[in-house]
Amino acid sequence: MKILLTGAEGFLGWHLRCRVHATSEHEIVPVGRAEWDRLAELVAGADAVIHVAGVNRASDDELVSLNVGLAQHLAAALATTSGVAVVFANSIQVGNGTAYAEGKAGAADVLRGVATRTGGRFVDVRLPNLFGEHGRPGYNSFVATFVDRVISNDRPDIADRPIELLHAQGAAQALLDALEPTSPETVQPSAHPTSVQQVWDLLERFHATYVPSADVPAMADDFERDLFNTYRAALFPDHYPxxxxxxxxxxxxxxxxxxxxxxxxxxxxxxxxxxxxxxxxxxxxxxxxxxxxxxxxxxxxxxxxxxxxxxxxxxxxxxxxxxxxxxxxxxxxxxxxxxxxxxxxxxxxxxxxxxxxxxxxxxxxxxxxxx
The missing domain is CATH 2.60.120.10 (Jelly Rolls)
Known part of the structure; x- marks a missing residue:
């Protein structure tokens, strides 16, 4: 399958490219900022589009206009195609009244509309809070910010609350699963229940165990392993060997x-x-x-x-x-x-x-x- 991937240079886009390379024979056509004006050319011959590109840090007006605008640009490129499946990396925040949620919901409406008009399928994948290797502190996830702070021995002020987290590889698999003809139109992947304080405590324990002696900390489950790998990625290469x-x-x-x-x-x-x-x-x-x-x-x-x-x-x-x-x-x-x-x-x-x-x-x- 030939898949056009928007946002290929970003955090989730990179994880998805890694997963496709490792687990499938799909061909990825990566679209970053430099290729955005070539969407109509690049979408030609594609079997599916996975739309990951988006804006999550901006003014309220920009969060709406930029996210909807990206979807509109993609829809214009898709308008001359036929039968192309469209998978959208949406958010569970849709419906919570924020500008970000409004922008994502508007983008979903635009993409759903073009898929309907061109005889394609639309799948709305509503992703929870994500974390993973090479997230940007202060941008992609509070986990990336915590990792940066724990490595710097800079303890933050923490307002604890329950939260559910999904590793970016799990999100990537959910987007790939949405390409299946049997996928429902709306998908919400399950996530790991934890809390903001628990994430910090785990990272602090990893750091206290790993850096001084190269000891490998205990990890209770896949979530803790993925969190440890996220932490290790931020150490590399400056803290090795x-x-x-x-x-x-x-x-x-x-x-x-x-x-x-x-x-x-x-x-x-x-x-x-x-x-x-x-x-x-x-x-x-x-x-x-x-x-x-x-x-x-x-x-x-x-x-x-x-x-x-x-x-x-x-x-x-x-x-x-x-x-x-x-x-x-x-x-x-x-x-x-x-x-x-x-x-x-x-x-x-x-x-x-x-x-x-x-x-x-x-x-x-x-x-x-x-x-």
Whole structure:
């Protein structure tokens, strides 16, 4: 299926592109600000549109006019098509009387109308509060703001209240599910019940456990894992690698490479001959740790759909932890003269039917060895 995705450069758009790349054969036509004036050209031949682009920080008048205006521009491009499915990333705030809710409701009306006129389906996906890796503090989510504050050791004043949160990957899956012909016209994905204070307390516990010692904090469920991954993404790359403390005596040396306060996960060790690269993949949810025990290596990482490559030289002489941020392709290359010995740890057992390990070169033009 060929899917036109508006807002592809934004927080939810990036998560959706990662999910499509990892889990489907759909073709995404990304539309960002630079492509907005080419909508009529880009929508040609599309089977569906997922409209994620929107404005959530502006004056009240702009929240209405800009969100409706984006929908109108898209509707004008769709007017000459036939049978294109339209999926809209709406909000559960619709109906609460705010300008943002009015703008989203108006956008839904515009898109529903053009889908009806052109013989397409319209699905209104009403999303709850979202969080996830690479959200912008002060813009996308209070969770992104809390993550930024906890890393800065800057405790905010908190007005506690109950809240339901959905990780951006869950929202992305809901938007993809809405493409199915059997989807109802209105969809409201379920979310995790928590509170503002509980989110801060979890982040504070993660930070107190993880940064000083590289210990992996206990995580009770998928929500806490996703919140921990959101926190880790904000640490990368400035706070990595994380130092370990070797202990030596007359018998030799001991390095505690993984101290998990929750479940044990899976540990394995590999040897790699000089010049060979391992890894060459990314994960949507899995926590994966690399520790070089002997030899010299370079770990390279690239955030999906970005160009910049981060390189981290590591050595068995001074063991350190590098935990791979989710949705960053990563590899490790033996750059020394001898055999490289590396310990790998993941927080979950490998399941062949759901491996959460997606092949993707860190440097697309580089030779692809030993994925």
């Amino acid at each position: 994380l130092a370990l403390t070797p202990r030596s005596d007359a018998r030799g040396r001991l390095v505690e490479t993984v101290r998990s306060h929750g479940q044990g996960g899976q540990t394995f060790v590999s040897t790699t001959v000089p010049g060979v690269t391992r890894g060459i993949h990314y994960h949507l949810h899995k926590i994966e740790r690399f520790v070089v025990l002997d030899g010299e290596a370079v770990i390279r990482l690239r955030r999906m759909f970005h160009d910049e490559v981060v390189e981290l030289p590591v050595s068995g002489k001074e063991p350190v932890v590098v935990d791979m941020p989710t949705m960053w392709s990563h590899d490790i290359t033996n750059v020394g003269e001898g055999v490289l010995t590396t310990l790998f740890w993941t927080d979950s057992l490998f399941h062949p039917d759901a491996p959460d390990t997606i092949h993707e070169p860190v440097v697309p033009s580089a030779p692809q060895e030993n994925p």
